[in-house]
Amino acid sequence: MAVSEQRRPVPRRRPDRPLPWYRRTWVHALIGLLIAVLTVTFAGQRATAGARATLDDRLEHAGAGADAAMVGVESEQLAAVRSVAFTQGISNSLATRDGAELNRIVTPLQANSTVPMVDVVDPSGRVLLAVRSKGAPAPVASHHGLRLLNQSLRNANGPIGGRYSEVVIFRNGPTLTTVGPIMAGNRPVGAVLAMTPLADVLGRESQEVGADLTAYDVNGDPIATTTTFVPKKLDRDTARGLIAGGATETRYVWADHREKLGRLIVEHTADAVLGVSLEDDSNVTGRAVSAYVAVGLIATVAIIATFWARFTRERNRDAFLREEPEE
Numbered sequence: 001m002a003v004s005e006q007r008r009p010v011p012r013r014r015p016d017r018p019l020p021w022y023r024r025t026w027v028h029a030l031i032g033l034l035i036a037v038l039t040v041t042f043a044g045q046r047a048t049a050g051a052r053a054t055l056d057d058r059l060e061h062a063g064a065g066a067d068a069a070m071v072g073v074e075s076e077q078l079a080a081v082r083s084v085a086f087t088q089g090i091s092n093s094l095a096t097r098d099g100a101e102l103n104r105i106v107t108p109l110q111a112n113s114t115v116p117m118v119d120v121v122d123p124s125g126r127v128l129l130a131v132r133s134k135g136a137p138a139p140v141a142s143h144h145g146l147r148l149l150n151q152s153l154r155n156a157n158g159p160i161g162g163r164y165s166e167v168v169i170f171r172n173g174p175t176l177t178t179v180g181p182i183m184a185g186n187r188p189v190g191a192v193l194a195m196t197p198l199a200d201v202l203g204r205e206s207q208e209v210g211a212d213l214t215a216y217d218v219n220g221d222p223i224a225t226t227t228t229f230v231p232k233k234l235d236r237d238t239a240r241g242l243i244a245g246g247a248t249e250t251r252y253v254w255a256d257h258r259e260k261l262g263r264l265i266v267e268h269t270a271d272a273v274l275g276v277s278l279e280d281d282s283n284v285t286g287r288a289v290s291a292y293v294a295v296g297l298i299a300t301v302a303i304i305a306t307f308w309a310r311f312t313r314e315r316n317r318d319a320f321l322r323e324e325p326e327e
Contacts, residue, residue: 036297043293048286052258055280056250059260062209063248063276067265069205070176074165074267077178077194080113081163084120084182084192091184094120094128102129106192117175117195123188125149137172137197148179149191156181156188165267167198167215174198174215174223176266198224209276214253215264216273218243227277229254234261234273243270256280 021027084090084106093101102120106129110118116133121143130139143149148166156162163180175195181188202213206226214225220234231253238249242261253259259277263270 032301036294039297040290040294044286044290047289048282051282051285052280055258055278055282056260059211059258059276059278060248062211062278063260063262063274065209066202066205066211066213066274066276067263069208070201070264070266073176073196073201073204074178076114077165077176077196078163078180080109080115080118080194081178081180081192083109083113084118084194085180091182091189094122094182094190095184097122097128099128103131107131113194115194115196116200117193117197119143119193119195120182120190121149121193122190123153128190137170140170140172143193148177149193152179152181152191153188156183157186162188162191166269167264167266167271168195169217169223176201199226202226212257212277214259214275214277216261216275218272220273222275223272227254227257229257231259231275231277234275239273242273245270252280253277256283 087105087109089101090105092098093105106118106120110131110133116136117139118131119127119139120129121127124142125144125146126142127139132139146168148164148168152162152164154162161180163178165176165178168175168177174197176198178194179191182190182192198215202215202224203226206213212225212227214227214231215223216231216234216239217223218236218240220236220239222231222233225231232251238246238261242249242263245263249261251259251261253275254277256279257277258280259275261273261275264272264274
């Protein structure tokens with residue numbers, strides 16, 4: 001047999017040896033799966049934390065805006081009190097208990113203001129005239145014993161002229177009240193009270209700041225709210241700590257409604273606790289980001305697997321052609 005007719009020797013394949021564990025496919029797949037799970041979880045947690053931080057920042061700004069808006073309501077009530085107290089003839093009409101003249105003077109002033117309730121009282125607190133806007137609570141016969149009224153009359157000749165604002169809880173509900181004395185010379189002959197239900201004040205401010213508002217008293221009981229649910233009672237010590245100047249608190253007031261708690265400032269004084277709440281959808285954002293990351297990883301693995309399968313097929317075919325013996 002000629003040398004040229006001899007068959008080429010077929011290379012002898014090495015016997016297959018078991019691969020070490022760290023080179024096995026299932027180990028690599030398990031590590032990849034673990035990394036993918038950690039990546040998806042971390043991305044979701046970071047997205048949730050970022051959305052919640054944005055929500056908290058929005059709540060804090062809404063609380064500051066609500067306190068600023070409260071100053072505006074106080075200014076409107078103070079303007080109404082001043083317009084009544086300094087109108088010519090009001091002191092004589094009050095001193096003589098002339099109801100018709102009081103009505104002629106006060107009613108147009110109340111109608112031209114944004115204040116829904118104006119009362120004119122004598123020094124004992126008896127209501128001589130009560131003017132109400134449509135839908136406002138009904139008037140009472142007397143404000144006798146009202147601390148804010150006594151303080152106004154007592155300090156009528158003081159540095160701020162006896163004009164004060166405060167949240168007062170009447171029998172018909174909590175009310176933002178501004179009071180000022182009516183003077184005859186240097187002697188107070190009565191007082192005028194401009195009042196707005198606190199629920200109406202919070203409703204107006206809620207539209208301005210774009211969040212739900214709730215006021216809590218010193219015992220932590222909700223006294224006025226714009227929410228569609230009944231807010232949880234606030235811990236008494238927490239409420240008093242906030243009114244005393246403590247740091248803002250955060251809690252879930254109902255279901256997934258997140259609430260920031262701080263002070264309700266009236267006339268530069270903390271009168272109550274103000275809660276600002278919005279629905280917390282940060283977990284929805286986190287789940288959405290996790291889903292996007294998971295889809296991205298699956299798509300990446302699919303693309304890499306496709307190219308790897310094509311590469312492996314081509315490599316195996318070339319190896320087979322090289323190893324095939326010639327006849």
